[in-house]
Amino acid sequence: MTAALLNHSTVLTDHVFAVPLDHSRPDGEQIEVFAREVVAAGREGAELPWLLFLQGGPGSGSPRPIGQDAWLGVALRHYRVLLLDQRGTGRSTPANRQSLEARGTAAQQAAYLAHFRADAIVRDAELVRRRLLGEGTQWSTLGQSFGGFCTLTYLSFAPEGIREAFVTGGLPGLRTRVEDIYRTAYPRVARKNAAHYARCPQDVATVQQIAEHLAEHRVRLPDGSPLTVERFQYLGMLLGQGAGSQKLHYLLESPWIRSAAGPELSDTFLEGVRAQVSLASNPLFAALLEPIYAQRSVSTEGTRWAAQRLRGEFPEFDAEQALEAGRPVLFTGEMIYPSMFDLDPALVPLREAAHLLAERGDWPDLYDTERLAGNEVPVYAAVYDDDMYVDRDHSLATAHTVPRIRTWVTGEWEHDALRVSDGQVLEHLFAMARGEV
Template identity: 55%
Template sequence: MPVTHRHSGYVFTDHTLTVPLDHAAPGGRTIELFAREVIAADREPAHLPWLLYLEGGPGNRAPRELPAWLERASRDFRVLLLDQRGTGRSTPVTRQTLTDLAVSADDLRHFRADAIVRDAELFRAHLAGDRPWSVLGQSFGGFCALTYLSSAPEGLREVMITGGLPSLTASPYDVYRAAYPRVLAHNDRFFARYPGDQEIAAKVVDHLRDDEVSLPGGDVLTPRRFQTLGITFGQERRFDLLHHLLEEAFIGSGRLSDAFLRRVDSVVSFAERPLYALLHEMIYCQGEASAWAAHRASAAFPEFDLERGGPVRFTGEMIFPWHFDEDPALAPLRSCAERLAAYSAWPHLYDPDRLARNTVPVAAAIYHDDMYVDREHSLRTAGAVGGLVHWITNEYAHDGLSRGPAVLDRLIHMVRR
């Protein structure tokens, strides 16, 4: 029986659905999916169309707080916030639930966009019958929306994508080879805004080299873990986070402060989203192994090498093999990660021919300076999808959707034009 509660002018209804772990084996093992329906309280009696929201990631649950775009969405839609398989309340995947690592690596092959789309179709049938619904995809959620258009367009009324148009054909290595220069550009932007932070960052690295520093959970903060704090550069709401950390880094006679270490831990730990680390490269795999693509591509960018003696440069959305040695939330999953990185028989996620013939209305926001998704890849994909209209802007970073109603409002007008 669905559970319903009310607050802040909305009515929330929780839904669960049992689905196959492997959609190709519907009689086999099952997992639970969770999704939360949200409707404006003053619109509850109305028969509003459904809008499925697909969060970025992979491995991120749907928002629990009220997202900034919800007020605009609730004027037109009954919104469904889906916890994608393995996240939130949808049979979560963590070091605590992955016990047989050899088996789990095989299981996790079924946690990419193709399976998420099949899950969505079962949820659509459960809630809306044979009526198509609208989809809003943020970042990786946009990747999923393209897979949806490739495999089940009959379920779609319209699609809106924000910061989530990937290349249809690029290999994982191609993706990361293109990503490193964008991350360097965001480093340049950061240190131009806060030039004094360059010296502090170097001082932190030197301190971590000379002394073993433990985070609140007891694990060690190494220089290269500290370097991963650049993952926040791509979001306007968190671009300044690193500065706020560095300005309170040291206390007393050159010690790193407890406040600094606790805040750093909240960024560098994957305890809340291990699937992100396990599957981040696999979301790009089509017929080939990732083979630790970000690590391989890094060889062409010595600017990130802390041993060369240059200024500290922070990495971005990259997962390296050593993550599974140094992060306690990932260490038990090392063999699982190795098996996934070596696997090469990944099915294709996109159907270029079907996308070229697409008749579902699609509108996409492409962020000109997006650190996470390559602009040129996005523009090529925009030109390859029939009926897709796009808006390219430097007014927003990758998290433009979360800045308020403006991005969604524009996409709604675009897709209906």
């Protein structure tokens, strides 16, 4: 069923598709995938090429457009856009603590969640393409961050469905071990911390004081969950965004309030922290972040909480040591730690399933390197010079390995440039496709 809705300067049409949970068993259990078609008002009947948007994540729903905001206005000049809620997200069949409880045991939940990686997302997209556009058709794709990972999976499994691909901050390493992901990530996060403290030197003492308070007191967020020093350090996720450093500084601006018992962290501050560290709106990110890097041809050892295992190689992130030495306390970045499943109310019910996913060693491959070596689909990719989330060198190695990938390496933007550049990043990629740059 579809429902058309006029939204300022765009016309939105909602689509719901039944897809197999396991595409190797097309007659087995079915789930729903939601997608929203967007076209510029007045062009509803025009013969426009399609652009599939693959959202970052994993586990994030597609944007909810308000008119032709951000990059969407640029895309709508040329395309009819399809915003796909990847399985488990948005209005697609949900996968969270509430829905997963009905799956049964932790083992059954883990087996279910194993069907929510890029390989299944790509097969969903192909089914949607055939149903919406027809057999023998092609569309263009735009992959942001994890959506770029999905793009390389798409080019591995079904390149015949893609006319051209655009990628922003999301060229993955094709044969990269999960340990190498974090061995390169921790130093990048350390650099972002250093840059933040250079811009906001007053935050050094504030963060030390907060960390000391958390180490000495039991503090709970407004949702009742504990705020530990390690959980507080997760605020570093902000540092990979264009305005993230400013947001972090403003959050740290007035953390204290004087109560009858003396100074304590204010409700306003704690609510701001909760909004950043809670994964209630995106539990799949916690459960699947490390498994999106797992491929059995690369390693059969499982991811085994790689971010936690590798953290000891970077003692500068040890808050206790930093406080004892009088050094700045560093925030962490895009790292998921097993303790999150002990503290976050949205994740606690998924703890056993997450441990099973971390121990799994037989993950199917996500990239077909032989097929990619013969790639004929043009790919235009923005690579950010000091991207905190996706390693620049891993991205460029892939671009050098896969034919027809053209890269634009820029130090002007951070990882969220597609959203915050007022369309400039997408305009540049479109110009590359037209041969203008």
